[in-house]
Every structure is written in structure tokens, then in C-alpha cells.
Amino acid sequence: MTFDALGDAALDYLPCRYENSKLLFRGPRQDLSKPYVAFFGGTETYGKFIEMPFVEQLNGALPLNCVNFGCLNAGVDVFLHDPFLPDAARRADVTVLQVPSAQNMTNRLYSVHPRRNDRFVAATRMLNTIFPDVDFAGFHFNKHMLKHLREVSPDRYRIVEQELSHAWTARMETLLTRISGRVVLLWVSARTPDEMDRIEIDPMHVTREMLVHMTTKVTEFVEVTLSPDALAAPLQGMVFNQMEAPAAREMLGLQAHNEVFAALHPVLERMLQ
Numbered sequence: 001m002t003f004d005a006l007g008d009a010a011l012d013y014l015p016c017r018y019e020n021s022k023l024l025f026r027g028p029r030q031d032l033s034k035p036y037v038a039f040f041g042g043t044e045t046y047g048k049f050i051e052m053p054f055v056e057q058l059n060g061a062l063p064l065n066c067v068n069f070g071c072l073n074a075g076v077d078v079f080l081h082d083p084f085l086p087d088a089a090r091r092a093d094v095t096v097l098q099v100p101s102a103q104n105m106t107n108r109l110y111s112v113h114p115r116r117n118d119r120f121v122a123a124t125r126m127l128n129t130i131f132p133d134v135d136f137a138g139f140h141f142n143k144h145m146l147k148h149l150r151e152v153s154p155d156r157y158r159i160v161e162q163e164l165s166h167a168w169t170a171r172m173e174t175l176l177t178r179i180s181g182r183v184v185l186l187w188v189s190a191r192t193p194d195e196m197d198r199i200e201i202d203p204m205h206v207t208r209e210m211l212v213h214m215t216t217k218v219t220e221f222v223e224v225t226l227s228p229d230a231l232a233a234p235l236q237g238m239v240f241n242q243m244e245a246p247a248a249r250e251m252l253g254l255q256a257h258n259e260v261f262a263a264l265h266p267v268l269e270r271m272l273q
Helices: 054-059 076-083 083-091 125-130 142-151 154-179 208-215 227-232 243-247 254-271
Strands: 036-040 065-068 092-099 111-112 119-121 184-190 218-227
Touching: 036 083, 036 227, 054 065, 076 083, 076 154, 083 119, 092 254, 111 142, 125 154, 125 208, 142 154, 154 208, 184 208, 184 254, 208 218, 218 227, 218 254, 227 254
Parallel strands: 036 065, 036 092, 092 184, 184 218
Antiparallel strands: 111 119
């Protein structure tokens, strides 16, 4: 269905695999023997519930194929540990890397699922020591777990924030070293990186200071703070069935993808000349 016309049909993402990757990507499958632009990112890059996400829009507007390597709920770990993706980025003319949230990665406090990085697996001894009053057995998602820890003790939670910041910075540095080619770092969010009072909005726990450090290691930085119009009607232009409606309300709508396209297109067009 779309927001305007409900129905039973869900969007066909034409899922495909590339070489020795363990991940399913959004299709149609592209020919990697030809020059291409690689797009790494999470659910927004994948384009959940969007027929023409910004990657597909760029594919029709740029002289090279645009290959969507976005993964649902991906953190840094997905791109760092997959056997195929770092090499795919090195072979690309340009790689666009959407800024990932800091909570969706294994760190010294807790571990996450290796492919669905938003899934909480287990707390380490360190986290149990910091929060002995919390039973971690009932948590399935990182965001839910972290929100609870912040409510239990804002003071102790600062230790968690520091760990996420340090781990994210180190992991991103490693990823960018392995990519090695030209990289566009892409910020997409309902907040600016400076809004510390809204730090729980994705990319969660990523600050301006962390981004400034990363921008010294990439070719370009594109910052997209979504407009009030994009945030006011997120379901506009989406395709989903009745069962998917609750999940669709949590995703970016077509207007948001149009704004990302408008920001990225001139930058990539210039780089590919």
C-alpha cells in the first residue's frame, strides 16, 4: 500500500547478494565490473518502504551506477566485519557512508548481533558492575536498553556515553582505513550534530566533535538536517502493507529521501567529472 491508498501489496526490494558477502542487499543486482558509486548505510540508505530512495534517484541522475549496500539497522560492525564490503568500497569510484549510530556496535559494555546491529545480545561484566541494579535479560534492542539505563542513573550513564563515543571513533577510523578511496560522509537526521539535548535521535550518541574528527579522514562531508515538512508527513510516498504500518511510521518518508538526493547530487556530480 501507499499512504494514499491502502492495500495488501508490500514493496518488492529485489533482494540480492554480492560475491562472498553474508548479507542480503536491496536490488536490482548491479554489475560490479563496471565503474560505480557505493552507498553504505542503515535503514535510511536501504530505503525501507520507499520505492525510489535517494540511492535509486542518484542512480538515474549520475553517470555511474549507484550500488545500494545499505543494511537494515546496520552499525559500523556490519561494514567492518563483512568479508566483501570493505573491498567493494575500495573498488568504487566514490563511497558514500551514512553516519551510523554509536549504540549499534559491540563494545566493552555490551555485545550486539553481528548482522542486525540494533539487537542487544548481552551485557559484559563491566556494564553489570556499573549497573548492578539492572536485569539485562529482558532487553532485546540496544535503544530500549540504553534508554532504561539513562532513566535509572543519568550520572552512571555518562560512563556509557563515553564508552560509545570512544568505541565509535575507533571503529570508524578502522573502517575508513580499510575503505581507503574517496569517501563522502553523510549525516541524515531530524537533529543537527550540535543538539546535545536530542542526542537520543539517530544517529544516536554521535556529536559534532566526533564528526569533526572523522571529516579529517574523508573527502567530503554532507550534512542533511531534515526539514519540518519531511518530518511532518513521514508516511507520504511510502509503500507498505497493513502489517507493516507500525514500522513504516518510524522510517523516513519520500520527502526526506528527496532532500538527501538534493544535497548529495551536486557533490557527487562534481566528484565524478
